[in-house]
Amino acid sequence: MGYKAKTRFWHALIIIFIGIICAIFVIPVILIFSASFTSSKALADVGYRLIPPQFSTEAYDFLLHDPTIITQAYGVSIIVTVVGVTVGVLIMAMLAYVLSRKDFKLRGILTFYIFFTMLFSGGLVPYYINMVRTLHLKNTLTAMILPGLVVPFFVLLLRTYFSSLPKDLFDSAKIDGANDFTIFFQIVIPLSMPAILTVGLFLMLNYWNDIFQALLFIDVNKLTPLQLTLYNMINDSFMDTQMNLIVGHPVPALSVRMAMAVLALGPVILAFLFVQRYFVRGITLGSIKGD
Amino acid sequence: MSMLSIQKKTDVQLPVTGQPTSGFGRVFKSIATEVRKNWLLYLMALPAVTVVFLISYMPMPGIILAFKNYKPGPGIWGSAWTGLKNFQFLFDSGIAWQIIRNTVFLNFLFIVAAQVCSLTMAALINEIYHKYVAKVFQSILFFPHFVSWVLVGYFTYAFLNADNGFVNSVLVQLKLAPVNWYAEPTYWIPILVFLSVWKGLGYFTIIYLAGMLGINPEYFEAARIDGATKLQEIWYINLPLIRPLVIINVLLAIGRIFYANFDFIWNVTRDTGMLLSTTNVIDTFIYRSLAAIGNFNLAAAAGFFQAVAGFILVLLANWAVRKIDKDQALF
Numbered sequence: 001m002g003y004k005a006k007t008r009f010w011h012a013l014i015i016i017f018i019g020i021i022c023a024i025f026v027i028p029v030i031l032i033f034s035a036s037f038t039s040s041k042a043l044a045d046v047g048y049r050l051i052p053p054q055f056s057t058e059a060y061d062f063l064l065h066d067p068t069i070i071t072q073a074y075g076v077s078i079i080v081t082v083v084g085v086t087v088g089v090l091i092m093a094m095l096a097y098v099l100s101r102k103d104f105k106l107r108g109i110l111t112f113y114i115f116f117t118m119l120f121s122g123g124l125v126p127y128y129i130n131m132v133r134t135l136h137l138k139n140t141l142t143a144m145i146l147p148g149l150v151v152p153f154f155v156l157l158l159r160t161y162f163s164s165l166p167k168d169l170f171d172s173a174k175i176d177g178a179n180d181f182t183i184f185f186q187i188v189i190p191l192s193m194p195a196i197l198t199v200g201l202f203l204m205l206n207y208w209n210d211i212f213q214a215l216l217f218i219d220v221n222k223l224t225p226l227q228l229t230l231y232n233m234i235n236d237s238f239m240d241t242q243m244n245l246i247v248g249h250p251v252p253a254l255s256v257r258m259a260m261a262v263l264a265l266g267p268v269i270l271a272f273l274f275v276q277r278y279f280v281r282g283i284t285l286g287s288i289k290g291d
Numbered sequence: 292m293s294m295l296s297i298q299k300k301t302d303v304q305l306p307v308t309g310q311p312t313s314g315f316g317r318v319f320k321s322i323a324t325e326v327r328k329n330w331l332l333y334l335m336a337l338p339a340v341t342v343v344f345l346i347s348y349m350p351m352p353g354i355i356l357a358f359k360n361y362k363p364g365p366g367i368w369g370s371a372w373t374g375l376k377n378f379q380f381l382f383d384s385g386i387a388w389q390i391i392r393n394t395v396f397l398n399f400l401f402i403v404a405a406q407v408c409s410l411t412m413a414a415l416i417n418e419i420y421h422k423y424v425a426k427v428f429q430s431i432l433f434f435p436h437f438v439s440w441v442l443v444g445y446f447t448y449a450f451l452n453a454d455n456g457f458v459n460s461v462l463v464q465l466k467l468a469p470v471n472w473y474a475e476p477t478y479w480i481p482i483l484v485f486l487s488v489w490k491g492l493g494y495f496t497i498i499y500l501a502g503m504l505g506i507n508p509e510y511f512e513a514a515r516i517d518g519a520t521k522l523q524e525i526w527y528i529n530l531p532l533i534r535p536l537v538i539i540n541v542l543l544a545i546g547r548i549f550y551a552n553f554d555f556i557w558n559v560t561r562d563t564g565m566l567l568s569t570t571n572v573i574d575t576f577i578y579r580s581l582a583a584i585g586n587f588n589l590a591a592a593a594g595f596f597q598a599v600a601g602f603i604l605v606l607l608a609n610w611a612v613r614k615i616d617k618d619q620a621l622f
Contacts, residue, residue, distance in 0.1 A: 007521070022431040025432060026431060043455055050457075092339055094338065098335050123577070127346075127353075149346075184335065216582065280433070
């Protein structure tokens with residue numbers, strides 16, 4: 001074999017190998033998808049298959065017949081995510097701008113103040129007591145929004161990005177009489193869209209997929225976000241008792257569960273197709289050291 | 292997270308303006324001048340500073356609960372001191388040893404598996420010269436990063452549940468005995484390692500791929516002239532040149548080795564009692580003690596251990612990173 005033929009052989013082998021791995025990566029999604037289109041009875045009899053042994057839309061019929069449980073879960077998750085991302089990005093960017101100002105007196109102290117929380121925390125018990133007894137946030141939307149608003153790592157990422165902007169811009173704006181507020185909104189933000197977008201998307205993913213805060217602080221139905229609804233639905237007794245009570249008749253639990261998983265996964269797949277390149281850019285952005 | 296260097300210039304000398312009367316008056320006056328001059332900056336920092344205070348700093352003093360017998364009535368400050376009793380129970384019962392061992396051991400396996408797999412994958416994808424194919428592969432591998440751990444729990448359940456899971460139905464078709472997966476603790480070590488790779492592979496692959504793409508092509512040309520094979524190129528050029536990146540990722544992960552990923556372990560093992568001997572980690576133990584059992588004392592003691600041990604380890608890891616590459620250190 002010549003050099004060329006040999007490399008072509010290896011090249012093909014690499015593609016086949018990674019192709020197989022990618023197939024393994026996708027199988028879980030196919031399995032869930034297939035199971036959601038199988039009747040509960042078939043699932044119980046023959047088990048989960050990659051192709052539905054007997055096509056059935058019973059689970060979707062059930063869920064869409066009375067979509068309250070879905071709309072409610074989605075509603076809560078959307079509110080938490082939209083508010084969290086909007087407020088979070090805004091206040092993190094403002095802080096990052098202040099920290100990027102080399103002439104700001106408290107720059108060192110404030111950076112340490114934010115940074116220290118990445119190294120040390122009081123632990124879950126004091127955190128829980130603080131949230132529930134001191135701040136009285138049990139069963140509130142705030143309990144799901146507040147804790148994720150400021151992520152030290154994102155603040156540092158934004159600060160690094162802002163620091164790399166040309167200083168002359170700020171100076172000339174100042175001479176023209178602009179204050180820090182105007183500089184921030186009219187110069188810094190428009191010039192930093194890649195970084196802001198990246199942080200926004202990462203934050204969005206954090207909020208959308210978060211279950212921990214809801215698990216700790218939410219126990220009423222109308223405030224249950226999507227992830228917690230999913231978490232509850234994998235529990236057999238929840239399906240047999242609570243769901244039964246809500247809908248008034250027995251639930252085809254096995255397939256409904258999988259249909260719910262598909263309904264939760266679908267938007268994530270769609271979003272992924274659109275935004276993944278920004279994430280890829282963001283990851284490489286984070287690994288370009290700055291300052 | 293590795294890559295940010297923080298400037299620690301904590302010179303807070305304020306400009307002296309006006310006539311200094313006394314030391315205190317002078318400081319006060321200069322602070323007032325500074326705030327008046329830059330009040331907008333202070334205002335802009337305020338919301339985030341407040342959030343961090345409410346969420347992170349307010350709970351910090353509560354760490355003393357590890358040495359108290361917490362009662363909701365008297366609260367954190369009013370509850371009685373118990374010395375080391377909480378720790379004594381935690382260590383005497385063998386729980387401490389179990390959760391520390393599981394946390395560190397599983398994290399160690401996760402770190403090794405993640406680095407080995409993602410380096411291999413990045414090196415392989417880097418060899419693909421159909422850029423479109425490489426992009427599609429990279430996207431598929433990255434996809435799990437977007438899936439919540441709750442859904443990963445669903446996947447695991449669909450594969451492994453004893454009655455009608457996918458794996459068991461395949462085993463039955465192959466005339467093999469089905470396995471009661473949720474009752475076999477030892478199997479869960481490789482299962483968890485596999486899932487952590489599944490979830491994290493794409494992320495690290497992207498980082499390393501970006502590193503490899505940045506390598507000067509002249510090295511490869513020189514190697515080819517010398518008659519190096521592809522494997523030799525990868526081994527003697529690709530890997531050594533991104534080694535600093537790998538070392539830093541590993542050190543930072545080691546810095547967090549006492550912190551388990553709660554969402555991961557909790558959702559995937561579904562807190563199955565039979566599996567606790569290998570899957571009970573510090574974070575799930577703390578949550579279970581707090582939320583399910585209501586034993587604040589044990590949870591606080593375990594949390595104290597985690598916070599202190601974790602803090603020391605992060606400092607050590609950062610010190611090691613600093614020795615290798617000052618710019619990559621966290622502080």
